[in-house]
Amino acid sequence: MSAADRAHDLLGRLVHASAFERFLISTSALLLSVFIGALIILGAGRMTDCASAAYTIAVPGKFVTQFVGGSAVFSMGFCYDPFAVYDLLFLGALGDVLSNPLNGQFATTLAETTILMFTGVAVAVAFRADIFNIGVQGQLVVGALTTGVVLAFVAPALAGLGLLATVVLLPLGLLLGAVAGGAYAAIPGALKAYADANEVITTIMLNFVATSIALFLVSREKFFKDPASFANQTVPLPDVALFPKFLFRPRDDVSLLAFAFAVVVLVGIWYLLQHTPFGYDLRTSGLQPDAAEYGGVDADRTIVSSMTLSGALAGIGGAVYVLMVLGNFQTGVPDYGFDGITVSILAGNNPLGVGFAALLFGVLKSGSIVVQVGSDVPPTLVGVLRGLIILFVAMPEFFRMIGRKFGSFDRPSEPAVADATGGGSDE
Amino acid sequence: MSDQPQPPVFGTVRRAAASAYDWLFVGRSRLQQAVISLVLLAAVGLTVAGVFAPQSDAGRLFAVLTADSTLGATLRLSVPIAFAALGGIFAEKSGVINIGLEGLLIIAAFVGVWGTDATGSVWLGLLGGVLASTLLAGLFAVVCIEFRADQIIAGLAVWLIALGLAPFLSSVIYGSKNTVSVDTFPTLPQLGVPFVSDFVTAPLPVVGVAPVDIPFFGALFDASPPVYLMLLAVALSWYVLHRTAFGRWVEASGENPKALDTAGVNVHRVRYAAVLLSGVLAGVGGAALALGVGQFTGNGPTMVNGKGFIAIVAYLFGNYNPVGALASTMLFAGLDATQLTLQARDVFQVPTELVRTIPYVTVIVVLAVFGRTRIPSAGGEHYESGEDD
Numbered sequence: 147m148s149a150a151d152r153a154h155d156l157l158g159r160l161v162h163a164s165a166f167e168r169f170l171i172s173t174s175a176l177l178l179s180v181f182i183g184a185l186i187i188l189g190a191g192r193m194t195d196c197a198s199a200a201y202t203i204a205v206p207g208k209f210v211t212q213f214v215g216g217s218a219v220f221s222m223g224f225c226y227d228p229f230a231v232y233d234l235l236f237l238g239a240l241g242d243v244l245s246n247p248l249n250g251q252f253a254t255t256l257a258e259t260t261i262l263m264f265t266g267v268a269v270a271v272a273f274r275a276d277i278f279n280i281g282v283q284g285q286l287v288v289g290a291l292t293t294g295v296v297l298a299f300v301a302p303a304l305a306g307l308g309l310l311a312t313v314v315l316l317p318l319g320l321l322l323g324a325v326a327g328g329a330y331a332a333i334p335g336a337l338k339a340y341a342d343a344n345e346v347i348t349t350i351m352l353n354f355v356a357t358s359i360a361l362f363l364v365s366r367e368k369f370f371k372d373p374a375s376f377a378n379q380t381v382p383l384p385d386v387a388l389f390p391k392f393l394f395r396p397r398d399d400v401s402l403l404a405f406a407f408a409v410v411v412l413v414g415i416w417y418l419l420q421h422t423p424f425g426y427d428l429r430t431s432g433l434q435p436d437a438a439e440y441g442g443v444d445a446d447r448t449i450v451s452s453m454t455l456s457g458a459l460a461g462i463g464g465a466v467y468v469l470m471v472l473g474n475f476q477t478g479v480p481d482y483g484f485d486g487i488t489v490s491i492l493a494g495n496n497p498l499g500v501g502f503a504a505l506l507f508g509v510l511k512s513g514s515i516v517v518q519v520g521s522d523v524p525p526t527l528v529g530v531l532r533g534l535i536i537l538f539v540a541m542p543e544f545f546r547m548i549g550r551k552f553g554s555f556d557r558p559s560e561p562a563v564a565d566a567t568g569g570g571s572d573e
Numbered sequence: 574m575s576d577q578p579q580p581p582v583f584g585t586v587r588r589a590a591a592s593a594y595d596w597l598f599v600g601r602s603r604l605q606q607a608v609i610s611l612v613l614l615a616a617v618g619l620t621v622a623g624v625f626a627p628q629s630d631a632g633r634l635f636a637v638l639t640a641d642s643t644l645g646a647t648l649r650l651s652v653p654i655a656f657a658a659l660g661g662i663f664a665e666k667s668g669v670i671n672i673g674l675e676g677l678l679i680i681a682a683f684v685g686v687w688g689t690d691a692t693g694s695v696w697l698g699l700l701g702g703v704l705a706s707t708l709l710a711g712l713f714a715v716v717c718i719e720f721r722a723d724q725i726i727a728g729l730a731v732w733l734i735a736l737g738l739a740p741f742l743s744s745v746i747y748g749s750k751n752t753v754s755v756d757t758f759p760t761l762p763q764l765g766v767p768f769v770s771d772f773v774t775a776p777l778p779v780v781g782v783a784p785v786d787i788p789f790f791g792a793l794f795d796a797s798p799p800v801y802l803m804l805l806a807v808a809l810s811w812y813v814l815h816r817t818a819f820g821r822w823v824e825a826s827g828e829n830p831k832a833l834d835t836a837g838v839n840v841h842r843v844r845y846a847a848v849l850l851s852g853v854l855a856g857v858g859g860a861a862l863a864l865g866v867g868q869f870t871g872n873g874p875t876m877v878n879g880k881g882f883i884a885i886v887a888y889l890f891g892n893y894n895p896v897g898a899l900a901s902t903m904l905f906a907g908l909d910a911t912q913l914t915l916q917a918r919d920v921f922q923v924p925t926e927l928v929r930t931i932p933y934v935t936v937i938v939v940l941a942v943f944g945r946t947r948i949p950s951a952g953g954e955h956y957e958s959g960e961d962d
Contacts, residue, residue: 348937350882354933361926524741524744529741533736533737537727537730539726
């Protein structure tokens with residue numbers, strides 16, 4: 147018993163130590179991505195035409211020439227100024243937050259953060275069981291669609307009841323999203339568990355299927371298309387069915403209630419993973435499948451149940467997207483699922499870390515709108531950063547090498563090597 | 574029956590039928606046998622309907638399936654998938670699972686069009702696409718081999734980088750996620766290849782049959798150069814993998830890197846070569862895809878639209894054999910071609926959105942029913958030579 151305790155204690159310390167290392171790696175990966183992103187902005191600035199350079203690199207620089215005199219030996223102009231772009235991207239997303247914390251841009255940031263918390267934790271749950279759920283996007287679409295369609299039938303009947311209607315409809319909407327997303331994720335889960343079908347491929351294929359089915363159902367009036375609208379969308383839900391918006395302006399599509407709900411869910415999932423038998427089974431089958439099976443864990447059932455949980459979280463994200471942002475279902479759902487992958491990887495697949503990574507990505511997503519309005523740089527830049535961040539977080543060895551070279555980061559044991567080869571099952 | 578003398582042709586047919594039966598059914602699970610029987614039955618039923626009841630729904634579907642344009646479209650749509658699948662075979666056989674093929678296709682598709690627009694030559698554009706894809710594959714190789722990254726995550730990163738970068742560059746250069754239109758590849762008759770051009774334009778003198786264009790297979794002589802490149806690449810890949818020293822090294826690097834190392838061959842170098850080769854091959858596929866259309870479209874999942882992932886299933890289904898990969902590629906591409914022809918001819922009142930999901934659903938079914946392929950034993954694992962430490 148005491149030996150097991152000691153082993154547990156040792157494991158705990160290792161995990162803790164590697165959590166700090168992981169934080170360093172995530173931060174370095176982020177900085178490196180931002181740096182490469184700046185180079186890409188500069189490069190892109192050479193490919194386009196503009197009347198005058200927004201940014202100039204000169205050797206020796208202006209700082210020297212204005213004191214010493216003379217002119218630069220080498221000078222190159224760029225159409226885009228990376229500092230200005232990053233200023234818009236990171237600070238623009240916050241709006242005028244110091245003087246008015248409830249400004250519209252910050253509202254967008256919070257709304258994006260809320261949904262990314264769900265998709266991020268959905269990816270994280272699957273990752274911890276060593277399953278790559280790339281289908282969070284599709285599960286989110288299915289959840290959002292189900293919520294939008296079913297509530298459109300149920301809500302009008304209850305619309306007169308006021309607050310009572312909200313108390314009934316809001317949980318119902320979230321439940322619908324969870325059930326639909328969970329069921330949709332159970333398919334690739336079962337295919338992996340019982341037919342050995344690689345879940346990376348099946349979930350990606352199911353993303354395409356989900357988008358097509360949603361388009362099919364929402365573009366035809368005989369199904370669920372809103373006859374009063376030209377766009378492919380369902381009928382608007384009555385306000386009582388939606389997340390109540392307090393503090394922020396009504397036209398800012400954000401709800402602090404939804405945000406608080408997301409935080410509660412993150413903490414709940416963290417507790418589930420760390421402190422319940424189910425979470426223990428899930429994590430051990432992710433880290434040591436053979437050992438878990440030997441210890442009596444039904445590996446197949448764990449795969450299906452962790453996929454279902456992951457999909458349910460994604461589906462709730464979809465429901466929140468409908469009930470907080472849109473007010474109905476519309477086709478052309480943004481890439482929340484793919485951003486969720488980045489959020490989860492950046493957070494080391496830790497549900498609590500997902501909260502912070504989601505905030506960072508909420509800032510990036512909201513900031514990309516500011517970039518689009520305030521500069522000529524295409525907002526798809528954020529998509530590039532997303533990929534770069536994943537790439538750099540995936541190569542901890544690179545940062546360890548640099549760390550070793552400069553000696554600042556020398557540790558006797560190397561616990562993370564094991565999980566680098568362990569295939570995505572982090573910590 | 575059996576003691577009667579039979580004409581030799583009959584025996585040959587029977588032997589062929591028996592070996593086909595062995596190949597199709599023996600040693601397979603119930604489910605696989607059921608699916609294979611169902612497909613065979615459907616094929617026979619469609620043919621019967623096509624011959625005897627051409628006006629029925631099944632008969633009209635048969636007409637669509639055997640249309641000249643269907644084979645033409647199948648070959649055209651096979652190009653990106655087949656090239657990516659060939660690349661995937663090399664990488665995965667060497668022990669590096671390259672799930673970023675989709676990203677390589679995307680970046681090559683964009684740079685192919687951009688290069689064509691800049692240089693005015695389709696072939697230089699193709700070269701540009703190949704270069705871009707190879708560079709990205711090189712980055713992937715360094716990350717996986719040098720820095721021991723998780724191959725699946727790094728592959729996803731390659732996909733997402735390209736998914737962001739291609740529309741980004743397109744917006745920077747052309748002001749929209751879709752590029753301008755450029756020239757496409759000329760077909761063989763347009764190139765004026767002497768024999769083939771005559772062959773296609775002149776009616777075929779078959780005894781007893783009125784002079785007609787070659788039915789169905791006429792598309793084989795009427796295709797654009799990338800289709801022939803694809804057939805050539807499949808043959809070459811098969812030769813390299815099964816008949817050369819490099820092919821054996823690739824195989825050993827994925828199955829037993831330690832033995833290869835002991836034999837004095839640098840495992841890392843073999844893996845670099847295999848991954849770079851996957852970049853070259855996927856690059857041809859991606860550039861050919863965009864240059865076949867003459868434009869890069871970068872909305873949503875871009876014009877590549879999952880073809881890189883379908884390619885992975887194609888080579889798994891083809892059991893890492895280039896010829897098998899081409900066959901399963903043509904299955905998926907054929908389904909896609911059929912749905913395109915169905916849409917174009919408006920034969921059935923089928924909703925296009927649902928028909929479009931057929932290839933994706935088929936991929937899932939194939940993976941679920943035939944998915945238990947054996948990946949190389951060292952696939953996905955990092956190899957560190959003993960003397961490095």
